[in-house]
Amino acid sequence: MTESDEWATVETVVDEDMDSNPDGTTFRQGPSGIEQGILEKILFILSNTNPWLLLFIVVGVYYLIQKLWFSSPSSNSDAYSTLSxxxxxxxxxxxxxxxxxxxxxxxxxxxxxxxxxxxxxxxxxxxxxxxxxxxxxxxxxxxxxxxxxxxxxxLQQGAIKKKSEKPKLKPEYNPLMGDGSSGVCYRPTRRGGGAGGG
Incomplete structure (x- = not known):
């Protein structure tokens, strides 16, 4: 035997995940490599995600299931289709x-x-x-x-009114508009409560 043949020896190892049936066939109990990888990725995403986002997703999925699964539009149409x-x-x-x-x-x-x-x-x-x-x-x-x-x-009051009317002082005079000739007029102070505390 040459050196390369020694490296080619095969050992029989009993796998703990493998069980054999009484008829001699074997089956695997745990998840396969691909399934294990997907499961690990899902758990990693869930552990690193915001819990509020997870809650929102769960509620959304629950609502969709309720809406799609339990709403049966066929039951309403079946009730009318059975009637003549x-x-x-x-x-x-x-x-x-x-x-x-x-x-x-x-x-x-x-x-x-x-x-x-x-x-x-x-x-x-x-x-x-x-x-x-x-x-x-x-x-x-x-x-x-x-x-x-x-x-x-x-009628009598109307006649008395006509007699007692006085002529107006100036037709352009309006006391609410201020004095038209001067630029000085009253302006209220500014109401600012600037520096007070409390």
Whole structure:
């Protein structure tokens, strides 16, 4: 044997991960090399990632699972597909009848409410008229004479106003605008609370 042949010896090593079945076939219990590498990479990423980001991802995945898995649009369509066209038409007519009845009830209540409001307004108007007549007679006047006297008073006040009017000082004078000839006018001080503490 030459030196190169000594290096070519093969030893039989019993692998702990390998088990043999009673029939002589062997199978591997742990993950393979590729699976082990992927698992290590995932664990490394998870350990170095922000926990809030992980929480956000988990909640997002949970929401997607709930949305996609548990929402079954086929169940709604199956319920309608099992009904015959006559049953569907009967349901639609029943819904339309119920809507019409509810609208009629609403319209009836609205009319009754409007009538009650008109009655309240009429009663209030009648009460005001009674009070006016009642208090007008206590003062020695009736409502008809009160209206005539008020119009006469207004005419007399208008005549007195015309007599008592004074001529204006200057047409361009406006006290709120300040004196037009001088540049000095009042200006309020600046309200600054600059150096105070507390």
């Amino acid at each position: 066209s006559e049953e569907i038409l009967a349901r639609q007519e029943a819904v339309e009848l119920a809507r019409r009845q509810m609208q009629e009830q609403y319209d009836k209540k609205a009319r009754e409410h409007a009538i009650k409001q008109k009655e309240k307004e009429e009663l209030l108007r009648q009460e005001k008229l009674k009070n006016l007549e009642k208090y007008g007679t206590k003062l020695g006047r009736s409502s008809k004479t009160l209206a005539a006297e008020s119009s006469n008073d207004q």
